[in-house]
Amino acid sequence: MSLNIKKPKSIKFRYFTISAILTIILALNSLAVWCLKSSKPSKAINSVPKCPKSKKRPIKEHEKIQWILHDDAYRNHSVEVFSKSIQVDTTVYDDVEDYSKFANFHKYLEENFPLVYEKAIVHTINEWGLVFEFKGSNSSLKPIMLNAHQDTVPIGTIENWNIDPWGGYYDGEKIFGRGSSDCKNLLVGLMEAMELRISDGKSDFQRGVLFAFGFDEEKSGFNGARKIGEYLVDYLGKDSVYLIMDEGMTMMSEMFGGHYGLIMTGEKGYHDLKVSIVTPGGHSSLPRKHTSIGMMSFFLSNYEFEGYTPVLTEENPIFRTYECMAEQDNEVDKSIRSIILNARADLEARSELLKLINENPLFRYTVETSQAIDVIHGGDKVNSIPRNVTALINHRITYGNSPETVIDKARRFAIKTARLFDIGLTIKSEVIFPETSNGQMLIESYKEELETAKVTPDYGEVWDSVTGNMRSFYEDEVYPEKFTQGQAKYIIAPSLMTPNTDTRHYWDLSDNIFKVTPGTLRRGETLVAHAADEWVRLDDHLQVVGFFYNFLSDVCQ
Numbered sequence: 001m002s003l004n005i006k007k008p009k010s011i012k013f014r015y016f017t018i019s020a021i022l023t024i025i026l027a028l029n030s031l032a033v034w035c036l037k038s039s040k041p042s043k044a045i046n047s048v049p050k051c052p053k054s055k056k057r058p059i060k061e062h063e064k065i066q067w068i069l070h071d072d073a074y075r076n077h078s079v080e081v082f083s084k085s086i087q088v089d090t091t092v093y094d095d096v097e098d099y100s101k102f103a104n105f106h107k108y109l110e111e112n113f114p115l116v117y118e119k120a121i122v123h124t125i126n127e128w129g130l131v132f133e134f135k136g137s138n139s140s141l142k143p144i145m146l147n148a149h150q151d152t153v154p155i156g157t158i159e160n161w162n163i164d165p166w167g168g169y170y171d172g173e174k175i176f177g178r179g180s181s182d183c184k185n186l187l188v189g190l191m192e193a194m195e196l197r198i199s200d201g202k203s204d205f206q207r208g209v210l211f212a213f214g215f216d217e218e219k220s221g222f223n224g225a226r227k228i229g230e231y232l233v234d235y236l237g238k239d240s241v242y243l244i245m246d247e248g249m250t251m252m253s254e255m256f257g258g259h260y261g262l263i264m265t266g267e268k269g270y271h272d273l274k275v276s277i278v279t280p281g282g283h284s285s286l287p288r289k290h291t292s293i294g295m296m297s298f299f300l301s302n303y304e305f306e307g308y309t310p311v312l313t314e315e316n317p318i319f320r321t322y323e324c325m326a327e328q329d330n331e332v333d334k335s336i337r338s339i340i341l342n343a344r345a346d347l348e349a350r351s352e353l354l355k356l357i358n359e360n361p362l363f364r365y366t367v368e369t370s371q372a373i374d375v376i377h378g379g380d381k382v383n384s385i386p387r388n389v390t391a392l393i394n395h396r397i398t399y400g401n402s403p404e405t406v407i408d409k410a411r412r413f414a415i416k417t418a419r420l421f422d423i424g425l426t427i428k429s430e431v432i433f434p435e436t437s438n439g440q441m442l443i444e445s446y447k448e449e450l451e452t453a454k455v456t457p458d459y460g461e462v463w464d465s466v467t468g469n470m471r472s473f474y475e476d477e478v479y480p481e482k483f484t485q486g487q488a489k490y491i492i493a494p495s496l497m498t499p500n501t502d503t504r505h506y507w508d509l510s511d512n513i514f515k516v517t518p519g520t521l522r523r524g525e526t527l528v529a530h531a532a533d534e535w536v537r538l539d540d541h542l543q544v545v546g547f548f549y550n551f552l553s554d555v556c557q
Helices: 017-030 062-071 072-086 102-112 114-119 184-199 225-236 292-305 315-326 334-342 347-359 403-421 460-478 538-556
Strands: 123-127 129-135 144-149 174-177 209-214 243-255 258-267 271-280 372-376 387-395 422-426 430-433 440-445 489-497 513-521 534-538
Touching: 017 072, 017 440, 062 072, 062 460, 062 538, 072 102, 072 174, 072 184, 072 538, 102 114, 123 225, 123 372, 129 225, 144 184, 144 538, 174 538, 184 209, 184 513, 184 538, 209 225, 225 489, 243 460, 243 489, 243 538, 258 315, 258 460, 271 292, 271 403, 292 387, 292 403, 315 334, 315 489, 334 347, 403 422, 403 430, 460 489, 460 513, 460 538, 513 534, 513 538, 534 538
Parallel strands: 144 209, 144 243, 243 513, 258 489, 422 440
Antiparallel strands: 123 129, 129 209, 174 534, 243 258, 258 513, 271 387, 271 440, 372 387, 422 430
């Protein structure tokens, strides 16, 4: 097809990714480094599998899947529809309050998916949040909920782009533009799948279906998903949804000589600290011995120098990631396999495994709370002593820690600072030391504190329905040549999400929350979400359409 986009003379890719997903990808590839280490084998490995494979689910829509993936006319149609979504600016910034530009995206959805709007009950929540409800005929079956978000991050510096970030340019393989991989490909793919099903007369479900599309996921979802979650709890009740699926790692990732499907079944917690030091100020010609900036520098440098103690709890999904690798990936060294598979029962093995993880800089934050001093404000003029200095510190909390772990650490270093400079100290409204003539230090939560997520069960009916469909789709429909006669293994494993998605606002709706996106990450590639020249491969976008077209037949009809 021809788009009204000027083809660039050259395309240069600048890759960087969401830290959590890249961490997992690179860390899996770096397992080879482990194999060079000398390790003492542990006790004999239990013969009962720690990572059993789900049985493949029968494919219900073989012919339609193949048509979606390979029909030239449909591929061209999909490019056109998807490209239009990128041409609608849905950027959000941290301080945005006016979301009225999302009216253009809602207009795009109505114009391109008329059958969905005709069939669904469309709930508009907090003006710009969207829930499409397709009721099921069997009220005893809980509905499923499939999520994506409408918003994107800003484009950054336009000079870093070789492609029009709002152009939706298609080069014959990839579609480029802001939001193409995070995550308009998922949102549009869901809408395409449902539009096709309605057109094919396959939208009369026994189990109901919900599409939930927030509009501020990139700034924590408090206006979008938070309000959607509250609305659905009132509308349907708590624990009213069979399963929730949202953005996450690609369902097929070629890495470390194998093929992995990493499903994010847990998320780290979250805690931002706001630290302020207020002093009298004055003229720079008559300074006190220490200014508020100097005091803050002392606190921050000491705080940052000490990291958090790594901890590996049994609930951490990364434990399961390792166990699946050890049991199913033949490339893992035998001594390492022994350590991993004995680590739950053998404290020595667990300590060794934790040490190996922590020594790997790419994997350490799956078992360690991270800290990052991201913002600092202070000072007005070179000859005026600053009165108020403020710093913001971001923390992503691992399993085994809590927001209180962060406060406890901040308290230790704040007390040391306050005593050294003889200033007052108040932590979350608790006065530790009263304000002095030298000033005071204040510590409070900057945003809402978040505990680590409840971990989705990686066994049972719901898990088997998701993973069984993944196996059938990728082993039999997308890449049958890779998996014939045991030539390759498809290793599906639970894993850990270090950032947070909109699912943090849906915990009251279901215990079965899966963060994984249809698509393929090929060997040697990294994801380009949030990067300049962001792209998604058309084949991967069509995998979203094909997977969910079939998944709805299996789970909902």
